[in-house]
Amino acid sequence: MPLGEFGLIGRYFQCAALEQAGGHAKVALGIGDDAALLDPAPGCHWVISTDSLVQGVHFPDHYSPDDLGYRALAVAVSDLAAMAAAPLGFTLALTLPRVDELWLQGFSAGLAACAAEHRISLIGGDTTRGPLNIGVTVFGEVLQGRALRRSGARAGDLLCVGGPLGEGAAGLAVVLGQDLPATLTGSERDYLTSRFWRPRAQCELGAALAGVATAGLDISDGLLQDAGHLARASGLALHLRTTGLPHSPALQAWPAALQLDWMLRGGDDYVLLFTLPPEQAALLERWREQGWAVSVIGEAAVGEGVWLDQQPVGGADGYQHFKESTHD
Amino acid sequence: MPLGEFGLIGRYFQCAALEQAGGHAKVALGIGDDAALLDPAPGCHWVISTDSLVQGVHFPDHYSPDDLGYRALAVAVSDLAAMAAAPLGFTLALTLPRVDELWLQGFSAGLAACAAEHRISLIGGDTTRGPLNIGVTVFGEVLQGRALRRSGARAGDLLCVGGPLGEGAAGLAVVLGQDLPATLTGSERDYLTSRFWRPRAQCELGAALAGVATAGLDISDGLLQDAGHLARASGLALHLRTTGLPHSPALQAWPAALQLDWMLRGGDDYVLLFTLPPEQAALLERWREQGWAVSVIGEAAVGEGVWLDQQPVGGADGYQHFKESTHD
Incomplete structure (x- = not known):
């Protein structure tokens, strides 16, 4: 994947990537190549969920970039929690109208705070110019047969x-x-x-x-x-x-x-x-x-x-x- | 992940999801829950790449939705090829200004055509209202130690x-x-x-x-x-x-x-x-x-x-x- 033209991902999001990468031997290759490599644990399903956030739909026009970064990751991680999965990593597809250093610093700080709480690593991303759009795809693992699906409830539960x-x-x-x-x-x-x-x-x-x-x-x-x-x-x-x-x-x-x-x-x-x-x-x-x-x-x-x-x-x-x- | 409000993903993209799912025993759970489940092959890295396409940046204002659907997936799959990985599945985060049935039919047909060529399954997605933005995250696998990285070239190669x-x-x-x-x-x-x-x-x-x-x-x-x-x-x-x-x-x-x-x-x-x-x-x-x-x-x-x-x-x-x- 493109690594953030002008190194945006590398420059602003290393804190979310590197600090956490040490905690996860499972990230075999993070930001910096065409794709990231993760090493699965034996006997686990890989759990994958994707979400995008759009201004005016998922968050109001007035916001702090720091809060937005936290929220963008938190709502995606919640889908892993809903599958009983342990979070491992995430990718960020960020479409921005312009390069705004203060915005990027705040957004990446909020993102890193949420990543640290869940011990989850940014493993790759893509930045593009255009109307603000934040796409987060999260990855986790759960032992086979233990995922929490929507189906499976029984009368009397x-x-x-x-x-x-x-x-x-x-x-x-x-x-x-x-x-x-x-x-x-x-x-x-x-x-x-x-x-x-x-x-x-x-x-x-x-x-x-x-x-x-x-x-x-x-x-x-x-x-x-x-x-x-x-x-x-x-x-x-x-x-x-x-x-x-x-x-x-x-x-x-x-x-x-x-x-x-x-x-x-x-x-x-x-x-x-x-x-x-x-x-x-x-x-x-x-x-x-x-x-x-x-x-x-x-x-x-x-x-x-x-x-x-x-x-x-x-x-x-x-x-x-x-x-x-x-x-x- | 939300499954496409109003069932957009389910209604328009089943062709990309179901026709291919039969070919992949590795998709344990596709569209329809909070997240998708994939089953890794033993001894493989999981390979992950994300890309987003924005109108006017990655494709011109005049286009056929069918072509756009094909291209959105093809450029993402190319990142898997660049890692020597076998493609397995992808998620789609689609931000659309409005629900346009003809557009969705064309886009999903192009996407399905590319998915069929690479025998890759749509495993989940998210649709949102907003300026057109297409986020594709692709998943593949490669035997550990065999990924094609950017590093590793030697003098004389x-x-x-x-x-x-x-x-x-x-x-x-x-x-x-x-x-x-x-x-x-x-x-x-x-x-x-x-x-x-x-x-x-x-x-x-x-x-x-x-x-x-x-x-x-x-x-x-x-x-x-x-x-x-x-x-x-x-x-x-x-x-x-x-x-x-x-x-x-x-x-x-x-x-x-x-x-x-x-x-x-x-x-x-x-x-x-x-x-x-x-x-x-x-x-x-x-x-x-x-x-x-x-x-x-x-x-x-x-x-x-x-x-x-x-x-x-x-x-x-x-x-x-x-x-x-x-x-x-």
Whole structure:
């Protein structure tokens, strides 16, 4: 792959590449050739996911490049967590309108911070001139037979989430400064801003789910829509209870109805949604002791679709790109 | 990864995914979950390369979506060929200004045609609304120790190319309709148009070079610039002879000086440039019998830089993005 014309990748992103490369004997060849080489562990699947971020669609026009760099990698790593995979490396395809040194320094610093948290190496990239577009492809590994797919849930399984819901949507409202309630405190504002810009991909929880949970994914489009994906892929119904949903104290300044709407339909939470056989329920307590805010929000049953308080809600009730299109 | 909002990936790209998936037992899980799963062969490196294509930079404003789909994948696969890797799969991150069914049908058909030629499967993707941007990440495998890197050339090695030079640049001139000579024939025009839009990644030649050539890459930025990459990475000088360069009969309608400039500095040729120990020279004849238009254009020597007819030419003498930038 081109290595970043004018050495952009080499000049600005070495911190994400080299500091981490030492931690990964599996990166046999990183930035600097036509392609990167990774060495797989025996008996593992390779896990691959790709995402692109576009200004005005995935992030607002006003942002800090540092936050954007962190977020671009974090949302991609979340897909690895959702497969119960251990993150290994990533590539960056960066389209930029111009070479802006301050922007690149900030963006690469945020990217490197997220890479360091997940011990993941930048192994290659491509930079191009054009409207801002950030493409991240992430690579991980998982033992064969242990990947956490969307299919596999069984009737009777507990439906669980890995953390509070609605913080991504509330974070976006704070970032956009939309009708913020007067009672919102400074610390709530800071916390929610950070939840939007610096989501924490739940890789440790994902790894703990490998071979235990029957199905799972990460909530990026909103609880109801992502539950719909899981229900369809597993060929069963998911029954949720409003009273079981994990509330975030950071949302308390908003009206209760808006809080609930964000919890059900807000995107960008990046917490895991998974099904657990009832005989494994004791694990939930152990995980909570480890600091993971897991909770049971419903159960899987024979049937189809997503049900909230015994009412069908459909599965496509969340955030979608191309929303003005008539093609759905 | 999101599977293409509104099922775009599933609706338009199944032909690239499913038809090929049957040929690859190594794709354990393709489109439809948070990530794809690939199963590595024992003793292989995984080879990964990413590229993005932007309108007005990598392709002109007037194009056929079918050609664009072919080209987007072909240029990425060429990076696998340049590592002597066997192609396995790819992901597509597609940013589109709107959902245009005709465009998507054409683009996916071209993509599928290139995928079929290389027996490579689409394993996942992401579609987003925004200015047109095409990100392709390709995956392949190569036996450990057999990857064709840019480093590794030794003084005395023969410098070789895998086909005629300058056809990519001439093809672009034809595509743009720039000052075309009156003597250009219809068949030359068709051939060169095809060379620009449908470059043939030299995967078979790359595989034949594994364990034989000492270094190699694909010529995407122009012979002199790419030779500079190889010289630097290998820590030696490359001496080229003008008389040794493989001429393309399709360029004969243009002035000789322009032909030479395209051969030396034109981009988009996507033929392999590699170094071969002199004791392996007999292979060249065998490869030519197989139909690969390989030729010797110079040799590696102690020293540094790229030399043409005993004059130093530097290594950065070719096409670059961000060309109006002052940051180089």
